[in-house]
Amino acid sequence: MTPLLPASVIKALGPRFKQAEAKLATLAQSNTTAQWADKVCSVPPTLPLLAPSIDIDVLETVREALLADQQLQADYRAMGAKDASAIHLHPLALVNRGPVTYLVATAFVYPDPRLYALHRISKATKISKPAKRPDGFNLDAYIQSGALQFGTGKTLRLEARVSEGLKRILEATPLSTDQELTPNEDWAARVTATVADSWQLRWWILSQGDAIEVLRPVRVRREIMQTLKDATTRY
Secondary structure (H helix, E strand, C coil), rough: CCCCHHHHHHHHHHHHHHHHHHHHHHHHCCCHHHHHHHHHCCCCCCCCCCCCCCCHHHHHHHHHHHHHEEEEEEEEEECCCCCCEEEEEEEEEEECCEEEEEEEEECCCCCCCEEEEEHHHHEEEEEEECCCCCCCCHHHHHHHHCCCEEEEEEEEEEEEEEEEEHHHHHHHCCCCCCEEEEEECCCCCEEEEEEEEHHHHHHHHCCCHHEEEEEEEEHHHHHHHHHHHHHHHHC
C-alpha cells in the first residue's frame, strides 16, 4: 500500500504499526487472538512478479500533486519506446495492479483518462495549477469499466467449450454474474458469460491452454487461434 498513501500518512502510521506489533508480540503467549496475523494470508493466484523500481522523488511528487489536485509535468517512456517524452498530466487516482502502480490521469487537453505506470516516469514536476477532472469521473466506475484489464470499456458475450477441470473452477468462481454452464457432447460444458473485451480476457483464455475452445465472438476465436499458431512456431 506504500505507493498509494501520502508520505505524511505513512510517517504518522509507522510508529503505530510498530507499537501494535510490540503489543501483539507481548500478548501472543496468553491470547490466541494476538496470533491471528500468523494464521491468515493472501496469496495471488498468478505467477508472482517482482515490483518494478519507482523513483522515490517521482513517487512523492505524484502523491503530492494528486493530494493537492494539481497538475504534473512528467517525462514518460511509453512501453516499446526508447526514450521518454514530456507529457502534461492531470492526476485523478493511483491504483495498484499486482506489482505495478499506475497513475490514472488525463493528458494535455484530452478528456479520456489513461493509465501511466509510475516506474516509467523518470521525472515529475508539480505545477501550481488545479488539475482538470472529467465530469462525472468516479474511480470505482472507471475500474468497473474494465480499464485496469486494458480493455476498450466495452463488453462481449463469450461462448466457449471447456474441460471438466475448468468447468469445476468456473462453477466455484464464475466469469460473471450472468455466466451459464450447459452440458456439451464433446466437452464437459459450454460456458457463456458477459465479460470485458480486454487484453486480460485474452491472457486468461491463453493461460487455460487446451482446456478451452472459444466459439464466439468469431473475431476473438480468430485472434486466439492466430496467437496459438504463432506460439507453436517458437517451439
